[in-house]
Amino acid sequence: MRTPRLGSAAGASALCLLAVTACSGGGGGDDRMHVWMYQDTLVVVQEGAVERFNGASETEAVIDEVPGDSYEERLRTAMGSSEKPDVFFNWGGGSIEPYVEQDMLVPLDDMLAENPEFADSFIPSILEAGKVDGVQYGIPLRGTQPVILFYNETVFEEAGAEPPETWQDILDLVDTFTEEGVTPFALAGADPWTEQMWLQYLVDRIGGPEVFARIVEGDSEGWRDPAVLEAARMVQELVDQGAFGNSYASVSYTEGAASALLSEGRAAMHLMGSWEYSTILDQNEEFATNDLGYVAFPPIEGGEGDPANVVGNPTNYFSVSAETEYTDQAMEFLTYMSQEEYVADMVANGEVPTTTNAEEVVADSPSPDFATFQYEMVRDAPHFQLSWDQALPPEVATPMVTEIESLFNGESTPEQFVDALAAL
DSSP: OOOOOOOOOOOOOHHHOOOGGGGGGGGSSSSSEEEEEEEEETTHHHHHHHHHHHHHOSOOOOEEEEEEGHHHHHHHHHHSSSOOOSEEEEEEEETTTHHTTTTBBBBOOHHHOOHHHHHTTTTTHHHHHEEEEEEEEEEEEEEEEEEEEEEHHHHHHTOOOOOOSHHHHHHHHHHHHHHOOEEEEEEOOTTTTHHHHHHHHHHHHHHTTTTHHHHHHGGGGGGGGGHHHHHHHHHHHHHHHHTTTSSSGGOOOTHHHHHHHHHTSSEEEEEEEEEEHHHHHHOOHHHHHHHHHEEEEOOEEEEEEEOOEEEEEEOEEEEEBBTOOHHHHHHHHHHHGGHHHHHHHHHHHTTOOBBBOOHHHTTTTTSSHHHHHHHHHHHOSOOEEEOHHHHSSSSHHHHHHHHHHHHHTTOOOHHHHHHHHHTO
């Protein structure tokens, strides 16, 4: 499942009552190196790394699991206090930019330069997403989550259709499945971050990664790039053509409704992150095993973006607090993120690793065909764009998602959409 960036409005004292251990990190005076982790089922992989680290180091590391729905708020609170974690989980990009601006993180360029084999162990586009202003501050710690175009093979066969290879194919398939009485694309409009994926791919395919790079760098006029307006118009065309049906605004992803539309044959396709495979496997194992197809988002004729580029969540990252007493030990711990045991644990838990030369390990995945497709897609991508709402700081990301929702719901025109974003 997509690891969302959600903040809590609760105060620091209330947050500490929820999980005392997570408020005792870095600066807690207990002579241990505190590693903050987003609390979910995959933390077992990082627990294994800590256990191996403790077996080889004189410094004891400990994982503090922080509930996901309050993770960012609690991290902000801790980073502004004497209780900073020594090492902490994050999303890279905009999620750590405020800490970089305040010189609160350790730059990792020197460490990577001194350990070239470690630096080269990660897929370049993944490592790149852990940078801020060209400086490395994050080391990949989890699997990759690209956005993929999933489709129902049975529905396609019954309609005599083939998976799309061009944008015109997309438009033609909308007409084909509408005539068949099938919603062309499932869309969970009740969770508008799902709509964002369409714009991410369209802007990249039309204008290339430079368009959004300008926006990330703080130039709000970047939203006025012709690629953004063209992408918004293409979204409007899809909506008007009935690509998402008539009730998508009330369809929820978190409740599994959009995934069910695809698996039950009521929708032909679904643009979603790679975690969709696990979601459908849990909902309908027979469909996931026998009838779920997947392809890359198609190129757009005349577009400047490389068709091999991907969008989504490159991975999550570990960063190191500048005030830690364990800088050397933290650097050593980071190297565990590419060790064979660590990568094997990731694959065993259904993750697709971000390390190079992992083909043989991926083949041992519980779902080898899909894992291999996903791994090769990311490995060969010239650029991997982090999800917009995670690449941008919250004060921009939150209203941006609201404007995306308005565009999809027909409450604003493409021109109004661009003006609203440029004004953020």
